[in-house]
Amino acid sequence: MxxxxxxxxxxxxxxxxxxxxxxxxxxxxxxxxxxxxxxxxxxxxxxxxxxxxNQSARSLRQKTARTILVALPDLRNPFFSTILDSIEREAVLRGYGVLIANRFSGDDSGRRMRDYFLSNRVDGLLLFDGSVDLAQLMMLTGNPAPVPLVVACEEIPTAPFHTVRTDNLYAAEQATRHLIGLGHHGIGHIRGPVGNVLTGEREAGYRKAMADAGLAVRSDWIFKGAFDMDAGHAAGQLFAALADRPTAVFAANDESAIGFLSALNQHGIACPRDVSVVGFDDLGIAAHVLPPLTTMRQPREALGRIAAGALIDVIEGQRRSRLPMHMVLSSELIVRGSTSPPAHRAIAPEAAVQLQ
Amino acid sequence: MxxxxxxxxxxxxxxxxxxxxxxxxxxxxxxxxxxxxxxxxxxxxxxxxxxxxNQSARSLRQKTARTILVALPDLRNPFFSTILDSIEREAVLRGYGVLIANRFSGDDSGRRMRDYFLSNRVDGLLLFDGSVDLAQLMMLTGNPAPVPLVVACEEIPTAPFHTVRTDNLYAAEQATRHLIGLGHHGIGHIRGPVGNVLTGEREAGYRKAMADAGLAVRSDWIFKGAFDMDAGHAAGQLFAALADRPTAVFAANDESAIGFLSALNQHGIACPRDVSVVGFDDLGIAAHVLPPLTTMRQPREALGRIAAGALIDVIEGQRRSRLPMHMVLSSELIVRGSTSPPAHRAIAPEAAVQLQ
DNA sequence: TGACCGCATGTAATCGATTGCATCCCTCGT
DNA sequence: ACGAGGGATGCAATCGATTACATGCGGTCA
Known part of the structure; x- marks a missing residue:
């Protein structure tokens, strides 16, 4: 031997x-x-x-890779890493491997996806990046090889893809209504990055709730943002500099809300006494910042699981319907310490300005 | 046509x-x-x-997959997701795909790795999970097919693998010395999960610094933990219940430090006035919690990049040396607001108890 | 001039598993 | 007793690229 x-x-x-x-x-x-x-x-x-x-031999013969590609804009964002976690679980359960492509955008992103697929490395694609060019996506659905594709988080209503996402617009509306229900009239908004679909939907929900309540939206109370803490922090600086401040702010995601809180603190503005803050996502950290953040919880775990499941169904031909299916998951308001009725305690000097 | x-x-x-x-x-x-x-x-x-x-055909013929497998304990942890991000970058740069295996431990983890490798799906393995059984790892290096393997973050000094990690023990020592330098004498420690190599190293560093300074380590000031916020929070509850409290705490990672801070706040204990807190990792959030967290920054980006590079070197036979190489990266103390000299301001009632 | 060399290219084996078709054999029905 | 039917198995083609070896050609040198 x-x-x-x-x-x-x-x-x-x-x-x-x-x-x-x-x-x-x-x-x-x-x-x-x-x-x-x-x-x-x-x-x-x-x-x-x-x-x-030997998987290569099997793949070669069967033209199947038993692997899916997950394309993400930024893995470092806890929002995505939780989703990726549940995708991986579901995929492994169904016998698939998970390849990742991070920072997925730019000119050649469509080509990169296509190459992964045409080179027989993956059987399908889970796309989380709404900034990928629509034309490039359409290319994937054409001949040769219509790529099994599920788009998650981002809605492209007119496009012929399966999509899985959350009820962003409605959730943003609920978040804003929560503030209105507490008695706030002046409510600001920290936006997401420009051009992002989510940014638009969340702002639209905010505006809808304001309009329904007959409240005015002031343009100097809309802060530009970027879904990260630094952007929220910058918004907080602008907020502090404002002569006339809103009594509440709805941030487009938790990270910007957290950055906003930290800036408030630097300026001696107290939350929720001087300003109530609502976030969006319910990251793990949201419960542990000071004050604990009221936020719209996104069903991230379910989203990843369902998106992966749907993609594998498509790959295995179990989605009979040729019609694209649009799945929408519900968000949930989690009330914590960062929101309260306006001027709840003794009126602070900060607030007095507004009431003058 | x-x-x-x-x-x-x-x-x-x-x-x-x-x-x-x-x-x-x-x-x-x-x-x-x-x-x-x-x-x-x-x-x-x-x-x-x-x-x-067609990559399958190429793989079959060349017995090469141009793919690496990254095994992680928990993707949702921002510590790992940042590292994964830089791994993916480096891998793509060198023409490799990245497959992920998350929640990677348990009895069959060794077998799973082996199967991935033997089935020709991956060329090598990047292991971030120190809880994988050493015997199972050794199996991978035997016949048939010694698996190209780089172990990251976790040190297994006697084992014949390349490893990339940070200077945990020294870093923990530095963190503790920082507190000592501020004038603290009573310093507690929130540990990581039991059985984890990092837990041991960080605690050892803490103990070394204490011993070198001639300070006693009190066993009721050592809190058990788990590298997550809930564990830190639980430690905070115990801390608050203590009759005689340390004036400073070194937490084994940022998440537990943050959970600890949030519990302190619930109990009206102020940081850094009543207690200084040092974390470990420097997560993005660390700068934005209240107070901003003093912490040992881990070079996560470099760690992922170097680990991936080393693995690919091994795969491509460019590491001539058969001797395992142990790379150690340096950490850096980032001083923020969560640490100050003890009883810096007027002595609070909380602190008075200790000074009686 | 003829032996030789080296470059560009072609031929065909090869990687390891899957699968259409053929074969063999056993059982059952008439 | 004989053919049909069907279950178990084998044979060999096949997937698409890589690569060892063969070939042919033009140029160099003795």
């Missing part, structure tokens, strides 16, 4: 169990197609040799 | 440019081995047909 063993192939298993490779293959993928006795003999041979099927 | 085009293969390119498939293959991977004119003809043919090499 030689000391350097090579990794065993189906040939060895066949030889060892005295059958052909065809039978071994069948025993492994369609056990009911071989007899009891050979099945046992083969599984024993597999055990002894330590055989593991 | 038919409307349903199949995805083009090297055969089509060969036919189109009037050469054999061998020449096409050479033109694509070793351009200098074919003549100028045919090279041009072939690249034109590639352009026209829209040819993309």
């Amino acid at each position: 030689n000391l350097i063993k090579k990794t065993p192939t189906i040939q060895e298993v066949a030889r060892f169990s005295g059958v052909s490779t065809a039978t071994v293959s069948r025993a492994l993928s369609n056990p009911e197609r071989v007899s009891e006795s050979t099945r046992l003999r083969i599984s024993e041979a597999v055990r002894v040799t330590g055989y593991t099927p | 038919n409307l349903i085009k199949k995805t083009p293969t090297i055969q089509e390119v060969a036919r189109f440019s009037g050469v054999s498939t061998a020449t096409v293959s050479r033109a694509l991977s070793n351009p200098e081995r074919v003549s100028e004119s045919t090279r041009l003809r072939i690249s034109e043919a590639v352009r026209v047909t829209g040819y993309t090499p």
Whole structure:
């Protein structure tokens, strides 16, 4: 016996169990197609040799990779990393591997996706980046090879893709209504990055709630943002400099809300005494900042799971309907300490200005 | 011409440019081995047909997948998601794909890694999970197929793997010394999860600094933890219940420090007035909690980049040395608002108890 | 001039599994 | 007793690229 063993192939298993490779293959993928006795003999041979099927060979023959590609704008964002976590779980459960493509945008993103697919590395694509050019996406659905594709988080209503997302507009409306319900009239908004679909939807929900309540939206109370803490912090600086401030602010996501809170603190503006703040996402950290953040919880875990499941259904041809399916998950308001009725406690000097 | 085009293969390119498939293959991977004119003809043919090499076929023949597997304990942890981000960047730069395996531990983790490798899906493994059984790891380095492996973050000094990590022990020592330097004598510690290598190193660093300064370590000032906010919060509850409290606490990571801060706040204990807190990692959020967290910054970006680079070097046989290489990156103390000299301001009732 | 060298290219084997088709054999029905 | 039917299995083609080896050609040098 030689000391350097090579990794065993189906040939060895066949030889060892005295059958052909065809039978071994069948025993492994369609056990009911071989007899009891050979099945046992083969599984024993597999055990002894330590055989593991070669995925490249299988892929080549079956034109299938049992792998999905997840394209994300920014993995470092906890919002996405939670989703990725649940995608990975679901995928592994269904026997798929998960390849990641991060910072996924720019001119060649469409080509990159196409190449991954055409090179037979992946069977389908889960896209979380709304900034990918629509034309490039359409290219993927054409010939050759319409790529199994599920777009998540981002809504592209007119495009023929399956989408999974949350009820952003309605959720933003609810968040704003929560503030209105507490008695706030002057309510500001920290926007997301320009050009992002979510930014637009969340702002629209905010505006809708304000309009429905007959409240005016002041343009100097709309802060530009970027879904990150620094942007929220910058908004906080502007807020502090304002002569006439709103008594509440709805931030387009938790990170910007947190950055906003930290800026407020630097300026000695207290939350919720001087200003109530609502975030969006319910990141793990939201419950642990000071004050704990009221926020719209996004069902991130479910979103990842459902998106991955839908994609695999498409890949395996189990989505019979050729019509794109648009799934919408509900958000949930989580009330914590960052919101309260306006001027709840003794009127602070800050607030007095407004009431003059 | 038919409307349903199949995805083009090297055969089509060969036919189109009037050469054999061998020449096409050479033109694509070793351009200098074919003549100028045919090279041009072939690249034109590639352009026209829209040819993309089939990776499964290439993998099968070359026994190479151009993919690495990254095994992580918990993707949702921002510490890991930042590292994963930089791994992905480096890998793409060098032409590799990144497959992820999350929540990677448990009995079959060794087998899962082995299967990924033996099935030819990945060329090597980047392991971030120190809880994987050492015996299972050793199995990977044996016959058949010694798996290219780089272990990151976790040190297994006696094991024959390349490792990349940070100077945990020294960093923990520095963090503790920072508190000592501020004049603290009573310093507590929030540990990481039991059994984790990092937990041990960070605690050891803490103990070393204490011992060097001639300070006693009180066992009721050592809180058990788990690298997450809930554990830090629980530690905070215990801390608040203490009759005799330390004036400073070194937490084994930022998340537990943040959870600790939030519990302190609930109990009306002020940081840094009543207690100084040092974290570990420097997550993005650390600068934005209240008060901003003093912490040991871990070079996460560099760590991911270097680990991925080293793994690919091993895969490509560029690490000539058979000796395992242990790389250690330096951490950096980031001083923010959560630390100050003890009893800095007027002595609070909380502190008075200790001074009685 | 003829032996030789090296470059560009072609031929065909090869990687390892899957699968259409053929074969063998056993059982059952008439 | 004989053919049909069907279950178990084997044979060999196949997926698409890479690559060892062969070939042919033009040029160099003795």
